[in-house]
Amino acid sequence: MADSLASEIYFQFDHLKRFQTKLSHRRITLVEARGKAILTHFDCGLAIYSHNQLYGSWTICRSHETPQSKRQLRLAIRTDLKSALLYSATDIEVLTPKQITAHRYLSALGPDVLSEGIERIRAQLQSSGYRRRRFGSLFLDQHFIAGIGNYLRSEILFVAGLHPQMRPLDCSTSMLDRLADAIVAVSWQSYRHGGVTNDLDDAAALKAQGKTRNQYRHWVFARGNEPCRRCDTRIVEDTAASRRIFFCPVCQPLLTEAF
DNA sequence: TCTTTATGGTGAG
């Protein structure tokens, strides 16, 4: 939608209604992801901030079409060709450039997992401030790397072959490089393939066999007590940073010797 | 129809 003219902007929340006329007929200059938030910038300098949390969802449809849905329509951005509809989300704001800079969530974000290069991710893994933090907790911390969520955490650690209780301190440089590769590769694959982090051929084969989305999507996430796709060992479910985490105890051995 | 859970985040202690 970037570089197109907004023909109509709709906000469900009363406190945002005053921006409907301000933003309508303005040009959308940029739509960017910052971690898990989306910023939609307009040529007047204002930007719509939105965060889906666990339940928000965007739908792109033809302009002036509104699909039947029981969900709450919170925001509609319409152009001549397409409409972007945001359902259910509650975390929506309109911000000036100054407010973006000072924003509580945005200003505290670490490097974005999809926009930053691998060198920046490697640097984060080697930065002294994070060396003693366990991967399980580190990967949910958006100050560390922005955009990794609960299922990517389990999937990345599986692909890198690292136990959730390990820390950067416990890893050699080559292990950290392997982890940086996994962070970028798994995140991009998930972005491009609708959240499928499993091997794509394997996922396609399982899908063809009639398996459900939940049965073919992931290596380990939400597969507690099921066989590891690589070694057949039962996947372990645990808790880290108050959220559930999954790993294979054989493919992801706990190594605590310092390098 | 009620309860639980979730790919998230905040703030108190």
Place this chain on the structure above:
DNA sequence: TCACCCTAAAGAT
């Protein structure tokens, strides 16, 4: 680390 907030789908009754 935990309770809490938010919404909707899934699971339990």
